Amino acid sequence: MEPFTRLTAVAVPFGQSNVNTDTILPARFMRRPRDERYPDYLFHDRRFLPDGSENPDFVLNRRVYRGARILIGDTNFGCGSSRETAVYALRDYGFHALIAPSFGDIFAANCIRNGLLPVRLEGDVVAGLRDIAASAAPAEMTVDLEAQRVLAPGRAAVGFDIDPFDKECLLGGLDDIDVTLRGEAAVARFEAGYRREFAWLYRRSR
């Protein structure tokens, strides 16, 4: 995974709560292999009209937001289906950081593992950033993971919290499977005891 340290890019406001992963990536595109890349499937049914042409009303299609790599959403962004392909689509389109008051749990975990940084900030702070992204478009913002802060034009820097483990994985571009396998001895020890206690869990059905 590509490490994430600091990103300066145009931010696009996406002021809608409970944006679900079916909207981010309609289910019919999930069958595509990973090496195909997913940029055109992102928000497909909102971004494109039924005839395949671009929907001029959709925010990502506005000229000032072309090339945006930061998306500023609203509460519970990425709720619903566990499809990680929704994150593939955001990443392949070019997004590197998402800012919202809250994210769907599974979605946030998926983001971290694909080098997409989910930044949680208070609702009014996020609303303020969305306003800047809308009124000063194209507004460049900086998401600094190392310093854990967001910089936006015309406003003081805002700090954010992030799980230290997630931060470590993102900064180092680490694969958490490698991290776990380094502690393999502890897993094996645990498993030996567990298997003795719950032997029936390991039997095939009759």
Add this chain to the structure above:
Amino acid sequence: MPAPRTIFDKIWDRHLIEARQDGNDLLYIDRLLVQENVFHAFDNLRRSGRRVRCPEQIFAFTDHYVPTRDRDAGIADPEIRNMVETMQRNATEHGIALFGLGDVRQGILHVVPPEQGITQPGLIVAGADSHSSTHGALGAFGFGVGVSEATHILATQTLWRRRPRTMRIEVSGRIPLGVAAKDIVLHIVGRIGADGGVGHVIEYTGPAIRSLSVEGRMTVCNMSIEAGARAGLVSPDDATVDYIEGRPYAPRGEDWDRAVAWWRGVATDEDAEFDREVALDADRIAPMVTWGTSPEDVLPITGAVPDPAREADPERRDRIARALAYMDLVPGTPLAQIALDRVFIGSCTNGRIEDLRAVAQVVEGRRAAIPSTIVPGSGLVKLQAEREGLDRIFRDAGFEWRDAGCSMCVATNGDMLQPGERCASTSNRNFEGRQGRGGRSHLVSPAMAAAAAIAGRLTDVRALDRQG
């Protein structure tokens, strides 16, 4: 005396391998359930040269992409066929048990494991699908994972997690006639909101929950994710133990006694504390129906389409207006006057035998006024329904009787709504385009879906009963 603990805490503590100082815990995972979309995880594994660590703890299903009719003809669409065949290939290659096409046990990954005894109390069940919360009905900690986390489990049989907060939803009172588990959970999602459970694991308690069958509890736990919760569960009781006994993967002999002792001990202790408490009264719950594009957009069938103009909060006003535009609904319209184009009965929320019995009870001797489809949650549910003669009741009433799978719940197998079509559905998501681009879904219970099929519009199943 040790401090009283919740079932969730007991499960977590028993599965804890290592606790990092920063609050991340390495948990042992008992079961991983995978379906066709998980091919990315097997590709990841292959790319990194890793193997499946514990094949006997992984269970594979073909459900999202399988055809639900004319199975003998094979799968015409090459991409869809490839999804199903890839799952089969990966299962064979890694020595994983597969409930695949051609196997009578084939079905949805949240219907089959409880049916087979794979889901048991006290386990951690991770599923590569958000509705893995369903397994909580048996007192397991069931949650959904993405492809990366599924890969992590395949390679290590573990997962890193921060301990979520706990929430108790206590449902007191008695469930009125004509009200189902689905109505209870829709009511809950409406009450706490689509993000009301974020960061929490919900335990459902109270006499109304206890009075539900294990299958009804599955319906409730299933939709916990629609309230944003990490998981939902019910502490095991006699009903749970009875449900599991004799199932193919259930423990037997001495194992059985040891297992039952562990299951009983894992239930939440009296006086255990939760981070949040919600209380509601089942007596006041009516049959529910969604009017919008989020499961939280829900009202009793006796209600009317809300009016955004009456909403003070501008964001909410916009959201309602947007949802109504998509749903093509006029504010103030009584919900029971909304005409439908079709009905879909099935999914991991309501595709079990009791759901089908509830449908049969309503439709017996009547005729569906609109195209209506019933898709059982598993091959064994289908077989059981046929043993009971339900299929004949459905066919006589003009319903289509299909083979098991997810079907129109997610519309990836080709069963889908046409643009603009309006459907009463027993599934769990009414998102824009969920059941087909431009399709409009109204979520309801099985009995309400059955009544809607007969009436050709949304209707109160209790009124239909009175008409006889």
